[in-house]
Amino acid sequence: MRKRAERTGGLLIHNRASKWLSAFIRKETIPHALLFTGIEGVGKRTSAMTFAMACNCPSVVSCQSSVVSGPLTTDNGQLTTDNGPCGDCRSCRKIRSGSHPDISLVEPSGTFIRIAQIRELCHTLSMKPYEARMRVVIIANAQAMNPEAGNALLKVLEEPPERTVLILTAIQTSDLLPTIVSRCQHIRFDPIPRERLETLLLEKKQIRPDDAEVIATLANGSYSKAFSISRTNWINRRKWLIRELESLVIEKQGHGTARMLAFAERLSKNKDILPDLLEVMKTWLRDIVVCKYDPEKIINRDLGDSIQHASRKITVASLLSKIKSVDSARKNLRANANLRLTMEVLVCQLSF
Ligand SMILES: [Zn+2]
CATH class of the missing domain: 1.20.272 (Zinc Finger, Delta Prime; domain 3)
Known part of the structure; x- marks a missing residue:
């Protein structure tokens, strides 16, 4: 069972947020649009991917109302083996390798997310999902949408396509159009506590405890920053x-x-x-x-x-x-x- 969690990446996902996400799946009330906010490097995008996997993994879907009763991850941010996606089935593997036709990622090209990118997305969303039970679109760094792109996205949020969930990530809600924020279910990701970062660094990197302490402190709650510093x-x-x-x-x-x-x-x-x-x-x-x-x-x-x-x-x-x-x-x-x-x-x- 442990292997299973490792294969899904041993991912760092915020526990409080993952409880929310798990509850959506358990209750079969997945919102049309989610907004993940938090500083860079706290696992927003990773959580979005894991959520996409969980929405489509047969082992989660088949036991929805009985087994999936806890969070997708444990306290230290690992995917739990009981409730998370298996990471091993065809759907999970495709999502993880970025080759699933119904799971898409929109991110800034250069400084902005441009209107053309959102138009292309609208075109995709006008068609039915190919194979996914739940199509997932992740719009990373949504604050980078220019006003035209933001307004085009608003139309999608006003008339959400079926079997589709849009996940926007941003540092804070004030960076986005209020009309967009109000149409999303908002989930906040807190900075990762220093002690947990320190533990993760010691577990995953061969560094001295003294260095791990300093790096964990300077990383200011950001997992990606801690790891880029340690590299x-x-x-x-x-x-x-x-x-x-x-x-x-x-x-x-x-x-x-x-x-x-x-x-x-x-x-x-x-x-x-x-x-x-x-x-x-x-x-x-x-x-x-x-x-x-x-x-x-x-x-x-x-x-x-x-x-x-x-x-x-x-x-x-x-x-x-x-x-x-x-x-x-x-x-x-x-x-x-x-x-x-x-x-x-x-x-x-x-x-x-
Ligand atoms: Zn799976």
């Missing part, structure tokens, strides 16, 4: 970055112009990881402020001593202005400002 050379990069910051911001030693420029250059070298590096800078600066008032509340707990030392050497006003500098660098990067120049300005501001 990269992130731990060493963070060590390097904090050493540089300590010497630049706290010790103010050995940071002549040449070294500052070299630091800026190294920061600007890899555009993809720069947002993560800026996040590290910000939490480190934030921790030094917090440490002045409540050392227990710092995020970088493994750096407690050095953060305490730093907090005695720098004023709150100076820290807040540095945090502002990191924020404005982030904003400038999003606006496609010159990378190298932005980093040079930032490093300079951090050194004052």
